[in-house]
Amino acid sequence: xxxxxxxxxxxxxxxxxxxxxxxxxxxxxxxxxxxxxxxxxxxxxxxxxxxxxxxxxxxxxxxxxxxxxxxxxxxxxxxxxxxxxxxxxxxxxxxxxxxxxxxxxxxxxxxxxxxxxxxxxxxxxxxxxxxxxxxxxxxxxxxxxxxxxxxxxxxxxxxxxxxxxxxxxxxxxxxxxxxxxxxxxxxxxxxxxxxxxxxxxxxxxxxxxxxxxx
Numbered sequence: 001x002x003x004x005x006x007x008x009x010x011x012x013x014x015x016x017x018x019x020x021x022x023x024x025x026x027x028x029x030x031x032x033x034x035x036x037x038x039x040x041x042x043x044x045x046x047x048x049x050x051x052x053x054x055x056x057x058x059x060x061x062x063x064x065x066x067x068x069x070x071x072x073x074x075x076x077x078x079x080x081x082x083x084x085x086x087x088x089x090x091x092x093x094x095x096x097x098x099x100x101x102x103x104x105x106x107x108x109x110x111x112x113x114x115x116x117x118x119x120x121x122x123x124x125x126x127x128x129x130x131x132x133x134x135x136x137x138x139x140x141x142x143x144x145x146x147x148x149x150x151x152x153x154x155x156x157x158x159x160x161x162x163x164x165x166x167x168x169x170x171x172x173x174x175x176x177x178x179x180x181x182x183x184x185x186x187x188x189x190x191x192x193x194x195x196x197x198x199x200x201x202x203x204x205x206x207x208x209x210x211x212x213x214x
Contacts, residue, residue, distance in 0.1 A: 001132060001133055001136050001137055001138065001139055001140075001141060001181070001182045002139070002140045002141070002179070002180075002181045002182075003132060003141050003142075003143065003179070003180045003181070003182070004047075004140075004141070004142040004143065004177055004178070004179055005143050005145060005150045005153065005154075005177070005178040005179075005180070006038070006061070006062075006065075006142055006143065006144045006145070006175065006176070006177055006178075007144075007145065007146060007147050007150055007172050007173065007174055007175060007176050008027070008031070008035075008053075008055075008057040008058040008060070008061040008144060008145070008146065008174065008175070009027045009028075009030070009031030009032065009033075009034035009035040009038070009057070009060070009061050009174050009175050010027065010028045010030045010031035010034060010174045011025040011026065011027055011028060011031055011057035012025045012026060012027070012028050013025035013057075014028070014031070014174065015028045015030070016091075017091050017092070018089060018090065018091060019084060019087055019088060019089070019090055019091070019092065019095060019107065020057075020081060020084075020088060020089075020146075021081050021082060021083055021084030021085070021087065021088040022055070022080055022081060022083050022084070022088060023088045023089050024055050024056050024057075025055075025056065025057055026056045026057060026060060027056075027057055027060045027061065031057070031060075031061075031174065031175075032060070032064075034174055034175040034199060035060065035061045035064040035065075035175060036064055037175070037198045037199055037201075038061065038064060038065060038175040038177075038198055039064040039065050039067065039068045040068075040198060041177070041197070041198035042065050042068065042069065042142070043068050043069075045140070046140045047065070047069050047071065047140050047141070047142055048071075048136070048139040048140050048141060049071070049074070049136060049139060049140075049141045049142070050062050050065060050066050050069070050071060050072075050073040050074065050141075050142045050144065051073070051074050051075075051076045051079060051141070051142070051143050051144070052073045052074065052075055052076065052079065052143075052144040052145075053075075053076065053077070053079035053080045053081070053144065053145050053146060053149075054075040054076065054077050054079075054080065055080055055081065055146075058079065058144045058145060058146065059073065059075060059144075061144050061175065062142070062144035065142060065144070073144070078124055078127060078128050078131075079128070079143055079144070079145040079146075079149065080145075080146070080149070081145070081146035081147075081148050081149055082108045082115075082116050082121060082146075082148045082149060082152070083115060083116035083120075084107060084108075084115050084116070085112070085113075085114030085115045085116075086099075086112065086113075086114045086115070087099070087102070087107060087110070087112065087115065092107075095107065099112055106168065108121075108148045108152065109121075109164055118164045121152060121164075122156065122161055122163070122164075124149075125152065125153055125156040125163075126156075128143075128153065129153070129156075129157070133182060147172040147173075150170075150172045150178060151168055151170040151172050152168070154170055154178065154190075154193065155168050155170075157180065157188055157190075170193060170194065171194055172193075172194055173194055173196055175196065175198070175199065176193075176194040176195060176196050177192075177194075177195045177196075177198075178190075178192065178193045178194060178195070179191040179192050179195070
């Protein structure tokens with residue numbers, strides 16, 4: 001199986017600096033443009049299935065890819081961002097004022113009452129990867145999700161149930177692509193993480209255009 005983890009485009013929540021979690025925000029205008037650039041990236045790549053978090057920012061991103069591939073994106077609540085409960089809808093500054101203990105750990109595993117627990121997150125990672133490998137052996141699959149979940153899924157792939165005991169070093173940018181391959185019973189191969197060449201190429205083209213006009 002060849003699996004693409006894709007983060008959604010910039011959302012209105014991202015734009016405002018809000019911690020979103022399960023709170024639903026649509027893509028910003030910038031995010032919609034990023035999603036279109038992302039769809040160009042996948043235009044000539046094989047994709048057999050697209051699954052998306054059921055949150056709007058992810059589904060809108062998945063839909064752009066699905067249009068150029070002429071396949072239907074399937075909503076899957078297991079791909080939602082980490083549930084941050086009482087921290088959602090607030091800026092980091094507000095969270096640290098109200099919950100000073102949150103400074104001691106990453107927000108994704110803060111342990112604050114009402115947030116998704118390490119055990120629940122681990123079970124989710126188990127389920128997502130088990131379902132994908134069982135249902136789509138030999139296929140090319142895209143999972144459009146969220147930065148927190150993708151970075152934790154990578155840690156889970158590397159360290160299993162002990163993922164939370166290790167430093168999580170991954171930067172997962174808007175519409176970035178992470179590509180992982182499973183061959184038979186071998187351990188997974190991570191081809192690349194947080195690839196955003198589709199955005200970089202567009203920036204180069206815009207710069208060239210404006211230089212030409214100047």
